Each structure stands twice: as C-alpha cells, then as structure tokens.
Amino acid sequence: MSAFLALLRRDLRLALRSPGDSATVLLFFVLAIVLFPFGVGPEPQMLARIAAGVVWVTALLASLLALERLFQLDAEDGALDLIVLAPAPLEFLVLAKILAHWLTTGLPLVIVAPLLALMLQLAPEGYGVLAISLALGTPSLSLIGAIGAALTLGARRGTVLLPLLILPLYIPVLIFGAAAVDAATNGLSARPHLLLLAAILAAALALAPWTIAASLRQAVQ
Amino acid sequence: MAWAARASPLPKPPGLHLRRYLTRWRTDPFWAVRYLFADMAEFFGEALVCVRGERQVFAGVEFRLASGGALILAGPNGAGKSSLLRLMAGLAPAAGGVIVWDRTPIADDPDAHRARLHYVGHLDAVKPTLTVAENVAYAAELRGAPAARPLLAQALSRFGLEALADLPARYLSQGQRRRTALARLLAAPGELWLLDEPTLALDAAAHDALAAALATHRRDGGMVVAATHAPIALADAATLDLGARR
Numbered sequence: 001m002s003a004f005l006a007l008l009r010r011d012l013r014l015a016l017r018s019p020g021d022s023a024t025v026l027l028f029f030v031l032a033i034v035l036f037p038f039g040v041g042p043e044p045q046m047l048a049r050i051a052a053g054v055v056w057v058t059a060l061l062a063s064l065l066a067l068e069r070l071f072q073l074d075a076e077d078g079a080l081d082l083i084v085l086a087p088a089p090l091e092f093l094v095l096a097k098i099l100a101h102w103l104t105t106g107l108p109l110v111i112v113a114p115l116l117a118l119m120l121q122l123a124p125e126g127y128g129v130l131a132i133s134l135a136l137g138t139p140s141l142s143l144i145g146a147i148g149a150a151l152t153l154g155a156r157r158g159t160v161l162l163p164l165l166i167l168p169l170y171i172p173v174l175i176f177g178a179a180a181v182d183a184a185t186n187g188l189s190a191r192p193h194l195l196l197l198a199a200i201l202a203a204a205l206a207l208a209p210w211t212i213a214a215s216l217r218q219a220v221q
Numbered sequence: 222m223a224w225a226a227r228a229s230p231l232p233k234p235p236g237l238h239l240r241r242y243l244t245r246w247r248t249d250p251f252w253a254v255r256y257l258f259a260d261m262a263e264f265f266g267e268a269l270v271c272v273r274g275e276r277q278v279f280a281g282v283e284f285r286l287a288s289g290g291a292l293i294l295a296g297p298n299g300a301g302k303s304s305l306l307r308l309m310a311g312l313a314p315a316a317g318g319v320i321v322w323d324r325t326p327i328a329d330d331p332d333a334h335r336a337r338l339h340y341v342g343h344l345d346a347v348k349p350t351l352t353v354a355e356n357v358a359y360a361a362e363l364r365g366a367p368a369a370r371p372l373l374a375q376a377l378s379r380f381g382l383e384a385l386a387d388l389p390a391r392y393l394s395q396g397q398r399r400r401t402a403l404a405r406l407l408a409a410p411g412e413l414w415l416l417d418e419p420t421l422a423l424d425a426a427a428h429d430a431l432a433a434a435l436a437t438h439r440r441d442g443g444m445v446v447a448a449t450h451a452p453i454a455l456a457d458a459a460t461l462d463l464g465a466r467r
Contacts, residue, residue: 006362010351017350078344085310086363087336093363221313 003088004096011100021066022104029062029109033116044121051120052130052181056174059109059134063141064163066105070097070149072158075219084220091209094216098139098146098208106138122185129184129194136197137177143204144169150215173200263287263323264309264413264444270317271304278304280317284461286446289439291455294448296464302448303343305463306415309446310340322413336365339411343418345402349391353382356390357404366409376407380430396422403431406438414438416447428454 015022036054040046074080083093113134114127122130148166152158180193265285271278278301286292294302307313309320311327311334320327327334347356358373366372377383380400385393390401399422406414419431432454435445447453 002367003363003365006359010348010355010359013355014348014350076344077348078342078346079348081310081312081340081342081344082346082360082363084312085335085338085340087332087365088363089332221307 003086004092007083007093007096008100011097012103015100015104021069022108025062025066025105026108026112028065029058030112030116032058032061033120036120048121048123048185051117051122052126052178052185054120055113055117055122055130056134056137056178056181059113059138060141060170060174062109063105063138063145064166066101067145067149067166068152068158068162070101070146071153071216071219072149075153080216081220084216090213090216094146094150094209094212095205098142098212101146102139102142106142109138110134122181125187126181126185129190130181132194133177133180133190133197136194136201137173140173140197140201140204141170143201143208144173147208147211147215150212150219153215153219173197176200264321266309266315266318266320268318269305269308269315269320271301271308271313272316273304277316279463282318282461282463284446284459286444286459288442288444291435291439291445291447291458293453293455293458293460294446295450295460295462300463302463303417305461306340306342306417306446306448309413310338310415311335312340337411338413338415339364339406339409340415341402341406341417341419343421345398347390347393347398347401350389352387352389353377353393353397353401353404354386356401357408360405361408364409364411373408376404379407379434380404381426394422396424396427399423400427400430403427403434407434412443414443414445414447416445416449418449418451419447420449420451420453 033054036050037047040050071080074083083097084090086093110131114131117127117130145162145166147169148162151165152161155161176193176196180190180197183193184190263286265283267283269282270280271282278299282301282305284292294305296302304313308315311320311331314328322334322337325333346360351359354373354377357376361367361373374383377386380403382397382400382404385397390398393401399419403419414435420428423431435455439445445455445458447455447458
C-alpha cells in the first residue's frame with residue numbers, strides 16, 4: 001500500500017509541477033466544444049440535439065492526447081525499471097499510475113463538462129446524467145487507454161498505432177455514455193445505460209491491470 | 222527424462238541432479254554434497270544464455286556470489302554486461318540457464334527476489350521536477366520502506382547531497398544526478414545491489430563515498446554486482462570478463 005501511495009503521490013506531484021499535459025487535454029476539450037456552435041450554427045434545438053454526443057466524442061478524443069506519455073516518460077528515464085522491480089505487485093502499482101492519470105486528465109473533464117453543455121443548450125435534465133456518465137466513463141477510458149499506451153511502448157509509430165488500437169475499445173463507452181444523456185433529455189430512464197457504463201468500468205478495472213502489467217514487463221526486457 | 226533435464230537446484234538427493242552432477246564432478250566431485258549443506262545466502266547463475274534481438278550476446282556464463290561477496294562485470298561495449306545485470310534483476314528472462322538465490326531459481330519466486338534487490342541502471346531515473354529528497358524518498362517508499370527521515374538524511378549526506386536536498390533535480394549536474402540515484406541504495410534495505418556503471422560522471426569524493434557505502438553493505442552481508450569499465454574500489458572482488466568468453 002505504501003508503494004501504491006508513493007507512486008500516486010509522485011505522479012500527482014509531477015503532474016502539478018509540469019501541468020502542460022493536463023492543461024493540453026482540458027484546453028483541447030474546451031476549445032473543440034466551443035467551436036461546434038460556430039460550425040453547426042447557433043440554433044438551440046440543433047445544439048441541444050447534438051450536445052451529448054459532442055461532449056462525449058470530444059472527451060474521448062481529449063483523453064487520447066495525454067495517453068501516449070503515460071508510461072513513455074518513465075520508460076525513457078529508467079523510472080519504469082524501478083516500478084517493475086518494486087516488491088509490490090505491478091498490477092497494483094499500474095492502478096496507482098492510472099488513478100493519477102485520471103485525476104489529472106479525466107476528472108477536470110468531468111468538472112467542466114456541465115458548463116460546456118450549458119453552452120450547447122443541453123436540456124436541464126441532462127446535466128446530472130452527463131456528469132455521472134462522464135464520471136463512470138472516463139476512468140474506463142483511462143484504463144483501456146493505458147493498455148494501448150503500455151502495448152505501444154517503444155513502438156516507433158506509437159502515436160499512430162495507439163488510437164488505432166484503442167478507439168474500437170472506446171466505442172462501447174461512447175455509445176452508452178451519450179445514450180445515457182439522450183435518454184435523460186428525452187424523459188426516459190438513464191439507469192440502464194449508466195449501469196452498463198459501470199459494468200464496463202468494473203470489467204476494465206479487473207482486466208486492464210493484468211494486461212498492462214504484462215505488457216510493461218515485456219517492454220522493459 | 223524431464224526431471225533430469227530441468228536445471229532446477231531444489232534440494233533433492235544429489236543423484237536426482239544427474240545432468241548437473243555429471244557435468245560438474247570432474248572439477249568438483251563433492252559439489253552436490255557441499256551444495257546440500259551450504260547454509261549461507263548464495264546467489265549464482267549457470268549456463269546463462271542471453272539473446273537480444275535474435276543476436277546471441279553471450280552463452281555459457283556462470284557466476285557465483287556468497288554473502289558479502291562482490292562481482293565486477295567487465296568486457297567491451299556490447300559484451301552483455303548490462304544484459305547480464307538485467308537477467309540478475311529478473312527484468313528479462315534468460316534464454317537459457319538458471320539464476321538461483323538460496324536454492325530457489327529467481328524465476329520461481331520473482332516477488333521475493335524483487336524485495337531483496339536494488340537496481341541502479343545506466344539511466345538515473347531521476348525526475349527533473351522533483352527535488353533530490355523527493356526523488357530518493359519516493360524510491361524508498363516504492364520499495365516498501367517508509368521513508369524514515371533519519372535514514373533519508375543519512376543516505377543524502379553519505380553522497381554529499383544534503384545541501385541540494387530541496388533543489389529540483391533539473392538543476393543538478395550529471396554527477397549529482399548519479400549520486401541521487403546511488404543515494405537510493407542507502408534509503409531502503411536491499412541485500413543484493415546490482416549497479417550498472419555506478420561510477421559514471423562521479424568525482425573523487427563521490428567515488429570514495431560509493432566505495433565506503435559498498436564496503437559497509439558487504440560487511441553487513443550484502444552482495445554487490447557492478448558492471449563497469451572504470452576501476453572501482455571493491456576489495457577482493459571476483460571479476461567476470463564477458464569479453465574474454467567469445
């Protein structure tokens with residue numbers, strides 16, 4: 001547990017002291033959404049119709065931005081060797097890294113998303129569900145994305161390979177996330193969609209650390 | 222016969238280690254007997270083969286270390302010094318042969334092996350935005366040792382870093398970064414030290430500090446394996462010349 005906390009604390013410190021990565025993600029998210037009304041026109045009905053999808057697609061693309069560096073910096077300066085050689089289980093330590101990554105790149109998106117949805121004229125019933133769906137969905141994105149980041153570690157075309165590898169796996173999260181908000185704004189229950197998002201998160205939480213730990217062990221060989 | 226072919230030094234009657242016994246009896250007829258009654262911590266490797274990217278780096282490498290022992294890995298660039306260290310650390314599996322700690326192959330109990338070793342690679346793994354003290358404390362906590370202040374302060378002062386403790390590591394010189402990496406050895410316990418070019422960029426004072434740390438560690442029963450080109454102050458250390466083998 002002390003190793004888990006040490007790694008979590010270190011990654012949060014690193015993110016706070018060089019906030020560039022987290023800021024890039026947040027800035028991309030805000031700017032991309034701000035541009036949509038200019039592109040599709042300012043009619044409230046139109047914007048309200050696409051709001052959920054736009055927020056979710058942009059969140060998904062934004063979360064891709066910081067993924068590549070998730071393990072790369074540690075691999076480049078040898079810190080990954082120390083993590084792999086730590087006596088604590090690597091699967092557990094990997095979770096600390098992903099938690100830190102989500103806290104610094106996913107959580108800010110969850111917090112600003114309702115504000116941006118306001119700008120997109122999302123119906124009032126949708127805000128709570130949007131925040132909940134993002135809060136359930138973005139950790140899954142971080143977990144699934146980390147698999148791709150670990151697999152493409154050391155690959156020369158990692159930047160191209162990573163999205164190709166993980167975007168197909170992101171699609172279920174996107175579908176149920178956007179559908180939950182749509183259901184809420186259309187007066188239906190968002191519960192089934194949110195439960196499915198929670199199920200995806202539970203599955204990712206259980207399976208991703210093993211996959212990531214295995215690919216990291218491969219990468220340091 | 223699978224049981225004979227498997228190079229596993231589990232404590233079985235000597236007769237079961239048929240193949241190993243047959244290859245060894247010529248030079249050391251009582252090896253199996255000595256082996257069964259040895260009570261010291263022992264770290265050895267046998268018939269090691271290392272393959273990197275389809276190229277065989279070395280084959281048939283052997284080493285043996287007892288408590289308090291030291292081994293220097295020598296050889297030209299590309300002879301496999303770093304690769305052998307990584308095999309010893311369990312970072313990479315050997316393509317052939319076996320590495321054993323106290324009669325258990327390290328591949329059979331990787332958790333216990335990781336808990337006892339310190340690895341200082343040729344990269345310093347020092348984060349530029351963290352301070353020197355944070356870099357060292359993090360590494361100690363990662364190894365499960367709560368970063369006790371006295372121990373941390375001692376580790377820093379042994380390598381002359383106490384004045385730099387609160388300085389972000391990006392302002393350090395290369396030698397100071399190397400000293401930060403080495404200070405980690407003292408901040409958390411570890412029986413086996415695996416050092417890759419530990420003296421790189423070190424000045425004379427840091428050299429002496431490292432020599433003193435190594436001597437203390439060995440006096441306490443620790444083992445040291447160092448891959449190096451530069452002469453390093455390790456009293457009566459065995460030398461394994463990987464370059465001479467080819």
